[in-house]
Amino acid sequence: MTTAALYATPLGRPTVSFEIFPPRTPAAADTLWDTVQRLATVNPDYISVTYGASGSTRDSSRGIVRRILAETPITAVAHLTCVGASPAQAAALVGDFLDEGVRNILALRGDPPKDQPDWQPPAGCLTYASDLVGLIRQIERDRRGAGPRADAVDPLSVCVAAYPGGTASPTRAQDVAALLAKQEAGADYALTQLFYDPAAYAGLVHDARAAGVHLPIVPGLIPMTDPGRLTRLAGLTGVQPPADLMARLSATDDVEERHRIGIGATVDLAHAVLDAGAPGLHIYTFNTYRAALDLLEGVHLDGGAPRALDLASGPWVSATPTPKAQGHR
Numbered sequence: 001m002t003t004a005a006l007y008a009t010p011l012g013r014p015t016v017s018f019e020i021f022p023p024r025t026p027a028a029a030d031t032l033w034d035t036v037q038r039l040a041t042v043n044p045d046y047i048s049v050t051y052g053a054s055g056s057t058r059d060s061s062r063g064i065v066r067r068i069l070a071e072t073p074i075t076a077v078a079h080l081t082c083v084g085a086s087p088a089q090a091a092a093l094v095g096d097f098l099d100e101g102v103r104n105i106l107a108l109r110g111d112p113p114k115d116q117p118d119w120q121p122p123a124g125c126l127t128y129a130s131d132l133v134g135l136i137r138q139i140e141r142d143r144r145g146a147g148p149r150a151d152a153v154d155p156l157s158v159c160v161a162a163y164p165g166g167t168a169s170p171t172r173a174q175d176v177a178a179l180l181a182k183q184e185a186g187a188d189y190a191l192t193q194l195f196y197d198p199a200a201y202a203g204l205v206h207d208a209r210a211a212g213v214h215l216p217i218v219p220g221l222i223p224m225t226d227p228g229r230l231t232r233l234a235g236l237t238g239v240q241p242p243a244d245l246m247a248r249l250s251a252t253d254d255v256e257e258r259h260r261i262g263i264g265a266t267v268d269l270a271h272a273v274l275d276a277g278a279p280g281l282h283i284y285t286f287n288t289y290r291a292a293l294d295l296l297e298g299v300h301l302d303g304g305a306p307r308a309l310d311l312a313s314g315p316w317v318s319a320t321p322t323p324k325a326q327g328h329r
Helices: 003-008 026-040 058-071 087-099 129-144 172-185 198-210 227-237 243-250 255-275 290-298
Strands: 015-020 046-049 076-081 104-108 157-162 189-192 280-284
Touching (some): 003 015, 003 189, 015 026, 026 058, 058 076, 087 129, 129 157, 243 255, 280 290
Parallel strands (some): 015 046, 015 280, 157 189
16 A cells, blocks of 8 residues: 555554654664664554755665665655756656655655755756656656556655745745645645644644645654754754743753653644644654654554544545646746
8 A cells, every 4th residue: 555545545543654864874774773673563654764965865765765665564755855956867766766666755855955055956957846746747657658567557655745834935825835736746645844833733734725735734743852953953944842841851961851751742742733633643753763652652653542533534635626726836
């Protein structure tokens, strides 16, 4: 079953998924695989593997995806960025993924080179994530017409990013317009970047539905146990962590107490978005498993009693899908 099918078929429970990133050292690689095996114990619906800015971790990302596919029963979602890539270059990368058995892709614009503040994409390159989604769908159509090959018949699932807050676009309206463009290009579902206020997630879903977006929008959560990490992420994303939580975390030097406080706050956030109708939880693990598994235990999604949830209805599904608009970027 592709990840797209997860959100088209009522499961009776929210989906559970994780994000990991390529390790930077051989020792970190061993630790990462231990993390993957630990995460696998809760039978996640999928694990996504990040892809560095400008393709900086291309080979290691693909290696992790291949290993997940070969050595575990877990679905792997491969991140792919397009910023600065020509259509031919992006098509070659998509083809490589498909040849390796990947059927689930998270299509992202990506970030420009950090050391080039005035960088502009070369003429003719892909500019938006919606461009990449459209390219992936074209490749899928071409391969389906290429003959009786496995990758010519297995459907692809294409995920995109959504932004409840932060610096992705200057306004919510622009973020929603970008999400609509990705849907029109052929996206199946969306994962949000981090947020700490459940109202930010609910507001995004509300505005997206009003604009005609009917994609499932899955909230992405970070276990809020490390104040240093939260501070660094605020600098990168513009999303500020709750001041009261930061004060509580900073008031103690006891790592276990910080863990307890942070997991409690994250469990509260997870309950709030699930109660608001979220179709699942996507957890940013930072390549560690304890906090992610403790979060799932707190919301009873670690293999315990499932929450009742009908994915066939609710605020994440449009009652009357909006016809695709023409010429939308």
